[in-house]
Amino acid sequence: MSAPQHIDDLAELYALGMLSDAERDALDGHIAACEPCAKRVGDAEAVVASLVIEAEPPRSLDARVRRAVASRPAVARLGPLIAAAFILGLLPSLWLLHAVQVRSAFDDDRRAAIVAMLHSHFTHAQFVSIAPDAPRAKVIFARGGAWCYVVAQTRKAYRVQAQTAGRATDLGTLRVSGDTAELFVPHTDAGALVLLDGTRAVARAAVPRASSR
Amino acid sequence: MDAPSSAIARSPDDAEQHAIEAAFVAREPWAFHAAYDSYRRRLYGAAYSVLQDRADAEDCVHDVLVRVWRSVHAYSRTRGSLHAFLVVCVRNEALSRRRREQNRRRIEHAQLRVAEGVQSEDDPAAQRVDVQRALDRLSVAQRQTIALAYFEGLTHEEIAQRLQQPLGTVKSRIANALRALRAILQERANA
Numbered sequence: 001m002s003a004p005q006h007i008d009d010l011a012e013l014y015a016l017g018m019l020s021d022a023e024r025d026a027l028d029g030h031i032a033a034c035e036p037c038a039k040r041v042g043d044a045e046a047v048v049a050s051l052v053i054e055a056e057p058p059r060s061l062d063a064r065v066r067r068a069v070a071s072r073p074a075v076a077r078l079g080p081l082i083a084a085a086f087i088l089g090l091l092p093s094l095w096l097l098h099a100v101q102v103r104s105a106f107d108d109d110r111r112a113a114i115v116a117m118l119h120s121h122f123t124h125a126q127f128v129s130i131a132p133d134a135p136r137a138k139v140i141f142a143r144g145g146a147w148c149y150v151v152a153q154t155r156k157a158y159r160v161q162a163q164t165a166g167r168a169t170d171l172g173t174l175r176v177s178g179d180t181a182e183l184f185v186p187h188t189d190a191g192a193l194v195l196l197d198g199t200r201a202v203a204r205a206a207v208p209r210a211s212s213r
Numbered sequence: 214m215d216a217p218s219s220a221i222a223r224s225p226d227d228a229e230q231h232a233i234e235a236a237f238v239a240r241e242p243w244a245f246h247a248a249y250d251s252y253r254r255r256l257y258g259a260a261y262s263v264l265q266d267r268a269d270a271e272d273c274v275h276d277v278l279v280r281v282w283r284s285v286h287a288y289s290r291t292r293g294s295l296h297a298f299l300v301v302c303v304r305n306e307a308l309s310r311r312r313r314e315q316n317r318r319r320i321e322h323a324q325l326r327v328a329e330g331v332q333s334e335d336d337p338a339a340q341r342v343d344v345q346r347a348l349d350r351l352s353v354a355q356r357q358t359i360a361l362a363y364f365e366g367l368t369h370e371e372i373a374q375r376l377q378q379p380l381g382t383v384k385s386r387i388a389n390a391l392r393a394l395r396a397i398l399q400e401r402a403n404a
Contacts, residue, residue, distance in 0.1 A: 009384045015301050016391065017304055018362060018368055031292065050344070052300055053258050055257050057257035140232055
């Protein structure tokens with residue numbers, strides 16, 4: 001079966017698992033390049049998912065799944081690269097070591113964020129619009145406010161600024177992804193986050209106070 | 214302000230799911246584990262309802278999750294929720310396994326059933342009532358179609374044979390029934 005021009009009723013049949021392997025493969029190829037059809041399949045999948053009755057899986061499944069995708073430290077991932085560099089004599093200068101150190105520091109930060117997000121309860125704050133054309137936006141903090149995830153309903157990138165008393169720090173720019181824009185960033189001791197459209201503030205959210213565990 | 218898209222938080226849970234989906238696409242391992250923690254009971258329920266065997270359901274969920282994670286382009290956020298995508302992946306794989314093994318036995322009383330001995334923290338009876346109420350609002354023909362397609366897991370050819378209807382008619386009927394159910398669920402969500 002060739003990739004269809006329009007998926008028509010196949011979206012629902014796909015979501016219900018009624019297509020042959022060949023039909024499903026063809027549809028997968030099509031929706032990978034067709035946003036409206038991908039959304040249509042997603043809508044049908046949401047209905048099918050809503051019909052599922054939950055059941056508690058055995059503990060053995062939990063253990064197998066956790067083993068299947070284990071987080072490996074950055075240094076471990078870079079180990080083979082370093083060994084190969086020695087063997088090939090490609091490590092005479094310190095720049096590579098420096099790069100490894102920078103990468104490790106970066107990954108340490110990422111791991112800290114991952115741990116914070118995964119093992120803490122999220123706290124949430126809604127941005128308050130201070131301009132008529134401000135996007136709908138939300139900021140999600142790992143408990144303690146050390147890491148935040150900013151997401152806005154917009155196809156436009158906005159800068160995010162952290163504000164403390166008398167001081168402003170640029171945290172970065174929202175990365176556009178489909179109909180939304182987002183930023184995942186560490187920050188500390190900010191009293192508020194502000195969305196900037198150029199130099200103009202369009203929305204503001206207060207940072208929740210750090211809470212003890 | 215326009216109505217919010219599904220991607221924007223309508224509740225804290227939605228915001229968390231959004232964060233998990235973004236990180237899942239970015240291949241952050243924490244997102245894989247967070248997604249599993251959030252959806253594990255739904256995923257297992259989807260597999261078990263089709264396979265009716267704990268070990269088979271476990272293998273099915275495990276294999277699908279690993280395959281999806283290793284396939285870079287398996288999930289895209291333009292498609293919709295990661296949760297629904299994974300549930301459908303698991304269910305489709307379960308159906309394929311059942312069909313491959315020629316295990317065509319009907320899932321008697323499979324409609325909305327949770328197997329004996331399968332414990333759930335949430336009240337499955339409440340879930341069943343919710344789903345049943347939505348199904349009750351479909352026409353008889355639509356409800357019959359959903360029952361054959363979802364709860365019995367028949368192919369469209371098998372349904373056409375069962376109902377003695379042309380294949381094209383059956384395909385349209387299935388699609389229309391699922392869209393009608395979606396409208397009902399959306400209406401209830403917005404109420």
